[in-house]
Amino acid sequence: MNRETTNRIRFVIEDLLPPILRDSALFRTAAKLVWGDHIVKLARFRERAPFLSSDEYEDLYRHHPRVHAGTDNSAACIERIVEEIDGTSVCDVGCGTGALLSHIQAANPSLTRLTGVDFVVDDAAKLDGVEYVAAMIEALPFSDNEFDTIVCTHVIEHVLDYRKxxxxxxxxxxxRLIIVVPREREYRYSFNPHFNFFPYTHSFLRAVHPVPQKHVCVDIGRDIFYCEEREQIELEKAA
Known part of the structure; x- marks a missing residue:
């Protein structure tokens, strides 16, 4: 299933079904027909978010069914990300299978460094010319300003301490920093292990406060695409 299909399904489930139904035992029962008891595990996972151990966190993600083949990004988001790459070094934080890295690499042959980061890189397709680093997003093992462009797609919604x-x-x-998150509402029962929910573009702008003057924040087919200019901020700090 691709991202475009799941976004159409999300429109029906999130926008057309009333909240009283989405949070009900009736919806839970219907959802269990699709995903079994995993739908209940996800609800408990969110409820216990502040108390989860790193082992519990990793265990759920290792056993979470992969909905999308290759990447969680839509074709429109991939195209926009590729267009906004700036410089010769790129790091994809939360690279998953490495599918987005392959698109970035193909569209930017002049890149001198391409790095993929995830807390588990076992299932990443090892691309030639790409280095893979296992790390948590809250503590990245890189120097300040190490990469020209940082890309982070469909990760922030999974991170409890998203501001860090x-x-x-x-x-x-x-x-440049590029972030993509799903535009979605929170309900008790859902099909993903998300902690953070951004129903509007301005909801995400509050999450990334303070927002620099040079930024873009737009809705691309139920996903929020955000891009900010870091170089200008550094120049203002030095002035």
Whole structure:
């Protein structure tokens, strides 16, 4: 299933079904027909978010069914990300299978460094010319301003301390930071292990406060695409 299909399904489930039904035992029963008891595990996972151990966190993600083949990004988001790459070094934080890295690499042959980061890189397709690093987004093992462009797609919604994660992304980005998150509402029962929910573009802008003057935040088919210029911020700090 591709991202475009799941976004159409999400429109029906999130926008057409009333909240009283979405949070009901009736919806849970119907959802269990699709995903079995995993739908209940996800609900408990979110409820216990502040108390989860790192082992519990990793265990759920290792056993979470992969909905999308290759990447969680839609074709429209991939196209926009590729267009916004700036500089010769790129790091994809939360690279997953590495599918987005392959698109970035193909569209930017002049890149001198391409890095993929995830807390588990076992299932990443090892691409030639790409280095893979296992690390948590809240503590990235890189120097300040180490990469020209940082890309982080469909990760922030999974991170409990998302402000610390965003601070780390900003720390290692020299020119540009690109983030993509799903535009979605929170309900008790859902099909993903998300902690953070952004129903509007301005909801996400609050999450990335303070927002620099040079930024873009738009809705691309139920996903929020955000891009900010880091180089200008560094120049203002030095002035």
């Amino acid at each position: 994660a965003i601070a780390e992304l900003r720390r290692i980005a020299r020119k």
